[in-house]
Amino acid sequence: MINTFSQMFKSAALIGAIALLPVVLGFQSGQDQDDDGKSQSSPQNELTVTKAKGGRQIPGRAYRNKHWTLDDLVVDPLGSPDDLAGKIRVSPKSAFSQAKQLGGTADIGEIAVLEDDGTLVDLDTNTTNTVSIVNKFYETHGDEYDELAIFTASTYPGDIDPEAGFAFFQLSAGITAGINRFRGIPNENEGLTRLLGWCNMNDLPEYPADFTVDFFNGTASGVEIMGQEFEHAFGAFVQPDPASGADILGRSNAHWSFFLHHPGTNNASPMEGNRWRNMGGGTFETIESFTGFSELDEYLMGLRPAPDVVPFYVIDFETDPFSDWGFPTQGITVTDGTRIDLTINDIIANHGARLPNASTSMKIFKMAFILVIPPGTTASQADLDKIDSFRLAWDNYFWNTTENLGIMNTQLGITNTPITDPFQVFDAESDNVLDFFEYVQGVTLDELGINEPSGTRSLHFDGNWGGGDEIRSRIMDLSMYLEGELKLNYSVQRTGGGNAPEVDEDLQIEYYNTAGNWIPLSIHNGGGINETVYKSFSKTIPADGYHSQFRYRIRRLQGTLGALDDWFVDDIFLSFMPTCPADINHDQLVNVTDLLGVLGQWGGCPLPCQADIRELPDTCSADLNRDCNVNVTDLLSLLSAWGLCIPENDDCINARFLGDGGIVFDTTGASTDGPADCPGLEKDIWYCYQAECTGEVTFSLCGSSYDAQFAIYDSCDPATMSLLSCALGGCTAPSIITLNASQGDVFKIRVGGQNGDSGQGTLTISCVVPVPVNDECANAIPIFDGDTPFNTLGASTDGLAHPACAQGGDGGVTVNDIWYTYLATCTGTLNLSTCNLADYDSDIVIYNPGWSCPPTSAEVLGCDDDTPGCALFTTDFSVPVLAGQTYLIRLGGWSAITDRGTGSIVLTCSP
Secondary structure (H helix, E strand, C coil): CCECCCCCCCCCCCCCCCEECCCCCCCCCCEEECCCCCEEECCCCCCCCECCCCCCECCCCCECCECCCHHHCCCCCCCCHHHHHHCCCCCCECCCCCCCCECCEEEECCEEEEECCCCCEECCCCEECHHHHHHHHCCCCECCCCEEEEEECCCCCCCCECCCCCCEEEECCECCECCCCCCCECCCCCCCCCCCEEEEEEEHHHCCCCCCCCCECCCECHHHHHHHHHHCCCCCCCCCCHHHCCCCECHHHCCECCCEECCCCCCCCCCCCEEEEEEECCEEEEEECCCCCCHHHHHHCCCCCHHHCCCEEEEECCCCCCCCCCCCCCCCEECCCEEEEECHHHHHHHHCCCECCCCCCCCEEEEEEEEEECCCCCCCHHHHHHHHHHHHHHHHHHHHHCCCCCEEECCCCCCCCCCCCCCCECCCCCHHHHHHEEEEECEEEECCCCCCCCCCCEEEECCCCCCCCEEEECCECCCCCCCCCCEEEEEEEEECCCCCCCCCCCEEEEEECCCCCEEEEEEECCCCCCECCCEEEEEECCHHHCCCCECEEEEECCCCCCCCCCEEEEEEEEECCCCCCCCCCCCCEECHHHHHHHHHCCEECCCCEECCEECCCCCCCCCCCCCCEECHHHHHHHHHCCEECCCCCCCHHHCEEECCEEEEEECCCCCCCCCCCCCCEEEEEEEEEECCCCEEEEEECCCCCCCEEEEEECCCCCCCCCEEEEEECCCCCCCCEEEEECCCCEEEEEEEEECCCCCEEEEEEEEECCCCCCCCHHHCEEECCEEEEEECCCCCCCCCCCHHHCCCCCCCCCEEEEEEEEECCCCEEEEEECCCCECCCEEEEEECCCCCCCCCHHHEEEEECCCCCCHHHCCEEEEEECCCCEEEEEEEECCCCCCCCEEEEEEEEEC
């Protein structure tokens, strides 16, 4: 089953501004057609847009029989933001308040559902009253959100429209300098310190089921509309230094100009503008729009430092052909334009530098999704599923299109630190395990793993073509813990009941540090053995992980070969101490202090409490069986565990599987059940290890806090294991054990203390593939007639590519090569063969006498890669030789990623 934990959300306020979504719906002149085909008159101020120099017409379109015009495109539709303080009237509850059930009003999953009390929607005009909606939201939620996203349900009769436009953002506060929206004040609404504003996103049915598909004017998707509304808090209000002569603002001076060119990685901003192609001679063409936040956007949001914003430009005209229209459109060609080149320094010269800057501004933004439902109803499951799909798509869009610089947190509520003992355990048969991760892409919960450590299912990174499988935890507050106190624990299996990952299709575990970067915690290499056991890992959280925005992610790195390559992950949890549920005060001892803790918490656990979820730390730590009650059952459990906490792998039969890397251990409370084959080794705990490579495996207890001692056995089976080596826990030989191993060999590790000593330490295991002695051409070794075993697992590539040896698109290079010299024993034919003798796709090249290092194509005598009838694309071919002449032989593989291994090469010289 999956073990996980509750989470904490905390992010600082963003900056503020206001604008509307660009509304181009119904921009047609003359007659429009209703859905029933009848003609009707369009408002006189609707527009027809025509390409410059007599090009084609580019009309907008009516959508669901609605006709939005330029009159709807007004900034601050609800009045000046400075007037809003009196409109948000409520004082939020405490930070730990939970949404209470008020009729249809409730938090359902991550959606705040608000039942209309008659003030939220005006049914006479079918329009929302957004300020009333915000007020109602804060009746049951705390001051912990930067922005709100409001939708009305499909169950309302008719369409419910926002107060203005298709969607809009309303500012509540702004405190950021350098973006031309600086107000110099925090939020002055009663009791609110954090809220920047809210996005009225319109009626939920206005959006297609897939929020990433363009539908608005055929150009913008749901998440792109959300991107614009969110960014109106701080973007598209700046102008360059007037001396530049450039104007980069368009519609309502709250969107980028249609003629602003967005360079860089993401190019065309959701704040409008286009990516342009400069065709020369004053002619330009639009080629992309709405592809993601631009580098200028990221600077204004505080995500990117000024020096990292690439230069950009705007097209200027003596007569602007689109002066009143700015919605991005691809395929537009303009002529007689003049390019004005700009840099971020032109913006700074006009407005000053952004403060706070990218080094100190927040990178994690919190937004609540709100669904307003009609009076006397409950939310439909279809609406809940749809808005939650929008929420997850928005999270993903924000992460990807800010180039991983920002995180959008759309979870409801504040929870405290997730560190509690025992840790939350989720039913292995329940799919809602995935709900406790904020971001899931390409990862499922299924039964394809083999021998799961608990339950029958685990997380499956299914290796779809191109990689991208990722799961990301919710945010957790670790700021109250000290360096070294916490560990991330998990179990992992390569291949299992699936297909084997390739060499470069690694599984990487990362954490989010204080600087806002993802840092690798461990990497599990693809291309290893197919595993039928899970290996357990315990990684200490580094010093820069102890902050209020901590999270971890697990992802499969994108590979270059093969599809459907599988990794499985199970039992993920953060630990404060080795698991000992009855040790309520974490002192590794179950005694009267813990007993008093049970009595002090006697009775029902305070909310929030569910059988498998614990939201607050230590409020119910004595609930040992996780049934939300502290009673006699928990008391009996505590009494049965009286004394020192016993490690879970105390007995030899309960050995824990490990992989390469380090694991923190604690032998406090351990008994002695190992044989008397290592004098003085007592109070032992047990691990099993399966070799990741064919090479040298090194075991070390370097850095232990006590007089440690350990032993290595040749099997994990207690009935058949034999001692291989004993050592003390120091950092130099003979306290470090190194053994030769073949990939897949299994060892048992016994960790204890000398003469009964116990304590904490780190067990480190590494498997290193030795570099062949003949890895380099200059170090070629003699080879003789007959059968010669070889191993290219640790080989590099130092030979050149030879076009005459090209096979299957490899460019003629033999990779992962090793080198031999051969003194011909006959004048005649030399046959070189790995046919059916190697475990990978082998290549062989032989060079004429007088060769150099590295040999050139002119020195090639013969080469071959794939020989018909030889398994695994192994090789068999012949060349003429002269007795007494010395030839150079190069043995390697076809693919640098997958083709290295072991086998034999047979040389036969026939006169």
